[in-house]
Structures are given as C-alpha cells and as structure tokens.
Amino acid sequence: MSEVKVREGNAGAPALVMPERPIYLDYQATTPVDPLVLEEMLPYLTRDFGNPASRSHVYGWSAEQAVERARQQVADAISADPREIVWTSGATEATNLALKGSAHFYSGRGRHIVTLRTEHKATLDTCRQLEREGFEVTYVEVGENGLVSPESFAAALRPDTILASVLFVNNEIGVIQPLEEIGQLLRERKILFHVDAVQALGKIPVDVEALQADLMSLSGHKIYGPKGIGVLYVRRKPRVRVEAQIHGGGHERGMRSGTLPTHQIVGMGAASELAVRSMESDACRIRQLRDRLLHGIMGQLEEVYVNGDLECRVPHNLNLSFAFVEGESLIMALKGIAVSSGSACTSASLEPSYVLRALGKPDELAHSSIRFGIGRYTTEEEIDTTVALVVSRVAKLRELSPLWEMHLEGIDLASVQWAAH
C-alpha cells in the first residue's frame, strides 16, 4: 500500500514520490494545520524558544507575550475573557479537568451528573470513572434525529444534580444540540454547565454568554491548528472552581501545571482567530459541496439513509448508511477515499457505533454507515470523484449481496428466520 517509488530528478538526485493518496474526507477526525497558522508557530520553535514562565529575561518575556496574545485570540473567538482560558494538552484533557475537577470541587453540594448517551468518549469515559468514585450519572436519550429535547433533559435534573455536560456539535453525525435552552434550564437551577464545543468552533457561532456555559472544551487540531493543544474555558462571573488534575508548578492559576508549549498555543490562537474569520465563507462553500455529495449519491442509489437531523446540523458532516451492504467490505471498496465508518471493523468485536445505536438504528445500518467529513480544502472535483466511486462500489457490493436480491424480490428481511452462528 505505502510503497514509495524513487524517481530520478533532472539533476540526477532521486526524488521521493509518494503513491497517490486517497481523497481526504475525514475532517471531523482531524484537520491539517493551515499554512498561515504554521507560519506563526515556527519562530516559537527556534528563535523565540523561551519558557513563558521565565520572568528574568527577554526569552521568557517574548514567549509569555505570545501565549497571552493567543489567550486573547481564543477568548475573543468564544466571547470570553482571556483570564477564563486554561491551556491543556487537548480537548480530552480539558473535558477530564472540567468534569472531574468540578465534580470533585462541588461534591459537597450533590453527586449527580447529567449528560447525553451520544457524547464523545472523552465525556462518557470520564463519567464512568466518576461513577466508580461514587457519583451518579444520568445518560439522557436522544431522538432518532440525534437531538435531545430540552424537556427530556429537564426531566433528568434532580435537586442533587451539580453538573451537566453536552456536546454542542456531535462528532459522528454533526447535529447541533439546543444548548441555549439547556443553558437557561441549568442556570435557573444553579447547575454547572460544561459544553464540549470541539466540533462547533469555526463551524457555528460559539458564545459562552449566549449558551450560559460555565465550562467549555476546545481543541486545536479540529480547527486547522496543531494537535496536542486544547483549552478549557472556566467562567469567572459567577466564579466556577475546578480541582487541578495535574500538579507541579502551579501554572495556569493552579488549574493545570506544566510548561506551556508556546508554539502549540500560538497555533491554537491563530487557528481560533482564522476559524471565526473564515466561518461564514467556509460554511457557505462546504454546504454547496455537502449538497452536491448528498444529491449525487441519493440521486443514483436507493436505500441510502442520512443519520442525524439534516437541518439542525453543520454542513461539514454527512453521515450515510447504505442498506444491504456490510460495513467492512464497504470500507474496503472505498479505499480511494479516506473516511470513517460506524463499524468497528478493525477490532475483533462487531460493535457498531454507539451513537447510531442511540438513534435507534438497527445494527446492520449502523455497521454500513460512512461519515463524510468535508473541510476547508475539499474541492468540487474531489466530491464528484467520491460520488462516482461510492455509487459504483455500492452497486457492485449489492450485486454480491443476497440481502439486496431478497429486498428486490419484496421479501421482508425482518420476517426471515436467520440461522444463528
């Protein structure tokens, strides 16, 4: 697969030529660093390499200045105050700090936490850990469109609820949760509100005041910034406290110790500013590409289903299930494009996506789902190539599929007595 050919250059020096790579349509997994962002980061790896915590010389001062400028950039992107921004190694750490840190600090008030069944694993696994520590967690169900209703969310709240955590934009299906209503509910009841806005920043407006968020996780590498940097927003008014999870030096006002990675921070700051600046033009272009992809596939293939609400959704994500073809063979057939699948086919288990299951999808449809993630560098030509590939490969797999044949014969597959094995 990754065979590298050596080509003789004009000057006689061999040049490395990578074999043609698949079309990248996995922008919800990660994004490349924008060249403008990279350019800002580079000086902080070499010339301005100082430790921002060094107070006694210019190396430290210039690094500190860069860190504070980036803090302002991130704060501006979410309508926060720079003193509310805490640097972390990524959004997973930010979410761990938000949930564990606040649950530990406020455990005297109550031990109940509310979240959604379709949260990111960073939230779900952290909640599992808190359950092991004696907290109680309610996982609120979502509708078949992936959205939670504020009513069912309100019904899960109890007098001893201290914290709630909701994913603004779902990473698998791109749906936008009604956070303003939820934020209002929580503020009225004085329950802390953590928002995972990792997939929202740069795609839709993110405003901590409008959402009434108390804590918010952000990530650098989902917004064309570097990996290994994230942010936890911690509200100052009314003041929210979190117990540190990492100790040693008292950086970030004691909430997160460790030498600050100046270049990563500069990258996250620049990427945040760029994300907000290019949000509207990106979204407009990406929506056109998404529609082209959706109509191209749906116009030529039957029995294709959109997972998650199509209206209340960022256009950057299109999650489709292809009935009567199996997930792993679908991924094999689509090796010309880099996408994610709802099927955990790389592992021994046949565990389909828990997000699609929470939407009430049958296992077969969860297995045969593909997440197309469209981004800043996706071209119309790439979308057209993808449509043609998907249509021809799915048709080929269906010709191979006895289930497709039965479907065409009008047999209801649910009525068939399948042999167990």
Add this chain to the structure above:
Amino acid sequence: MAYSEKVIDHYENPRNVGSFSKAEAGVGTGMVGAPACGDVMRLQIKVNGQGIIEDARFKTYGCGSAIASSSLVTEWVKGKTLDEALSIRNSQIAEELELPPVKIHCSVLAEDAIKAAVQDYLAHREDGSSAPSDGQ
C-alpha cells in the same frame, strides 16, 4: 486489517457470483449467517445425474474475507461428489486464504454453507419436489 493477496483477489474478482432458480432440478441452496451478525452467505450447487456438483453460485453480504471464503468454496466444490464437498473443512479454507485469526468465523460459515446446500439438495430429492432425473 491486513488481508492476504488471495483474499483481495477474490474480493475484487469474485468467482461464480449469482443465483440459480431454486425450482431448477438438481439445485440445492444453503443460506447461513444473519444480517445482525454481519455475514449472510448463500451458496447454491447444481448436481447432475451422476451426483457430481457441476456448477455453483454464491452471493454474500459480509466482510472481505466472508466474500473471499464463499467465492473460493464455489471453485472448490465444482466437479466434486456430495461426499467430497462435505469433506471440505473450514481450516482448509482459512489456510488457503491466510485468514487472520479474527476472521476464522468466515471460513466456518463457508463450511456451514456447503453443508446447508447439500442438505437442501438431498431434502428436495427425497420429497421429489425438484428431484434430479437420475433414473433410480
């Protein structure tokens, strides 16, 4: 998932894809697996008057190794007697295709498909619904 070249070859160029009419004389159909488990194999054999499997067809809903296992089996059963076909073991299929350990169940399913197809053929012959004209 690192597949062998043989699996990829069968996956990309599957042999004997298709169906026989179930009403046709001498046809046995075996369908095994379940959609919820991620694999359904349908193997059909066509048996001639001498009790020899003269042709085979398959359709499979499943992963690359499930498709490859069933494609391989259609090649192997052709020209064999029913007893010879029934003696094909999943371990032979797994060995031929160099299946990774997590995909051994695909070869088991292919062996089951042969048994189911032969049983179906024999059941039809007994009740005479589509008996082969073997003159006995």
